[in-house]
Amino acid sequence: MAFYRSTVLVSVDPVCVEKGAYELIDALNDELIKQGLIDEVRILETPRLGDPQKFGPDMVVYPEGTHYTNLNYYEIPRLVEEHFIKGRILKQYAAKMQDAIDEELSAPKSKEIRVVLRNVGVIDPRNIEDYIANDGYQALGKVLTEMSPEEVIQVVLDAKLRGRGGAGFPTGLKWRFARQAAGDIKYIVCNADEGDPGAFMNRRVLEGDPHSVVEGMIIAAYAIGARQGYIYCRAEYPIAVSTMNLAMKQARALGLLGKNILGTDFSFDLEMRMGAGAFVCGEETALMASIEGGRGEPRVRPPFPAQKGLWGKPTNINTVETYANVPQIILRGAEWYASMGTEKSKGTKTFALAGDVKNTGLIEVPFGIKLSEIIYDVGNGIKGDKKLKAVQTGGPMGGCIPASMIDLPVDYETLGQAGSIMGSGGMIVMDEDTCMVDIARFFMEFIQEESCGKCVPCRVGTRRILEILEGICEGRGKEGDIDTLRSLCAEIKENSLCGLGQGAPAPVVSTLNHFLDEYEAHIKEKRCPAKVCRALIKYQIMDGACTGCTVCARNCPVSAITGERKQTHVINQDICIKCGICHQVCAFDAITVI
């Protein structure tokens, strides 16, 4: 491939295009030709760099990583002269480092180690040559020419790679089971049905480094002896689907997929399958039912997919992140991988940091890092410097870990002991203004809606829990509710068929364990300590602070506020619907919530 000394990534986000991104690209092309630099500088289009409203049109010049923002095409000759000829950064348009961040993935922080995300945002995902130039498909070459399938499995076992879908089952062991299963026809499946609210790590890998997943899947197929594989991606990710499809096509064209891969007698091909909007399809048996074209309902395990999977044949299912780890493990060795992490959880994990934290977005950290380090060092602390209340990990079937426990190291076992799970990697940070009963109610609402309805404990049980929680939030909580919740949770966990039902009670159980006082305040005192539950709060106008400007009265949708101009106003509590508009519009902070 051609060698370039610089690469320019121009954002062609719709907003940037509207602001003239293509005029910019044309001007840049013309000027580079004029200056004789067109063979040295490569221009690439990228979906998005920073906030397009604020920065567009913008571009980043590599290898320096200079982010030029709010550019005009007529400034391009000056920019080319300064940056590419004289080697000086044109300060007028260069953004400050902290401004120039992708909303989802910023430059690595000090405590991050990027393995799975190493190429994301760095290479052109729609060009296989970029991946190959960054060690891409080298691991595949090594596997096919130097290693037996058993040796591949042994390396993955030695690296102690565990399934990144959440349960953390040793990947090498899973592969071995599938390899040892009887039968000639075997399948490989990539679970890209990333549905956990707040989790978008897999989407970025699929969109930003698709070939790492393809390569990982080919290696897995070689290890277990499969000739056909499927990527099951959720339909909510159209860009991921098209990027993956292109990646497969490019790999096929280079003989990396299809018959006699790299000239060996190993043949394997991949096909994309899409979901149609059902959360439960992320469960592996439901996912297989959906690939087969049926309702995505889970079935009883055993038999596990390694014995009886797709169309009754032995099948290996791993998630996107698991496969994306594999090429690096093969290339850099099991020892290198196992040097990161804790005793039982090796390597790194991607998380989607969300909620009340200053830096939201994707991160990749080694296992064993403390939750506090993630929140305060990587995430830069709590928004508005408020107090941390809890961290919710593991998606809707995970639990809330209270602020008192955030010095725990992050690994599969510790999070489990703390009443939560690793899950796929969602991490929602909640500040002191969050009502934990409301959060439990919220997650239960999600789960009861996504329950596929096949088994009674999950279908009916989550409905009953939701009704009780709604009652508590609306001031109808009664003595005995907490005991009923606890016994319902235990029954559902014990008797549900799949992971969705078994994990469903976790948000309730963990908040009951760590925030019982909030439940009691709601039930016994009919009070919401965080002032979130509408039925339990009251808006009141403070005497001395009210200037009688009448803004609140004019904005009240139900005319519950009365008062003369320049006189203290009063809210009629019988009429007030607690919409909070008065609180928002008051310029004098005269309205309090009690």
Next chain:
Amino acid sequence: MTDQVSASMKTTSVVDEAIQQHGVSRSELIPILKTIMMRLGFISPEVVLQLSQKLNLPSIEITSVATFYRMLSTAPRGKHVIQFCESAPCHVVGGNQVWQAITKTLNLQAGETSADHRWTLITTSCLGVCGIGPVMLVDTDLYGNLTPEEVPHILSRYD
């Protein structure tokens, strides 16, 4: 030609094209239904009947799949479909207030279609763009960092 006959002919040609595109196979049922959904807006009883004959499947199996997935619908949907993300990351950054604004502006609740068939309002699980929550999808247009005040302006852009 009456409207009914032409509608029926359209159904037949859409069904045939979808089957041709994806192939006569049980495992292609979901892609076939999605293609039909995109063209006709819903999976009508007639579609189920035709698919049942052409794919040689019991119609109950087709109905059971068509009613399981959120992106498939057996009731007609409006001209514009709003998918509102109801996930936790959007919820904790003010999603509920935005949701209230949408239901108020359109006078619709989740799962409903307006009488003039202009709007269908549904909730969706995470759209995976949590960095810019609260988020909604109008047809294929994504809107992030929503505030309740913006909702009427955004919706007024659609006819």
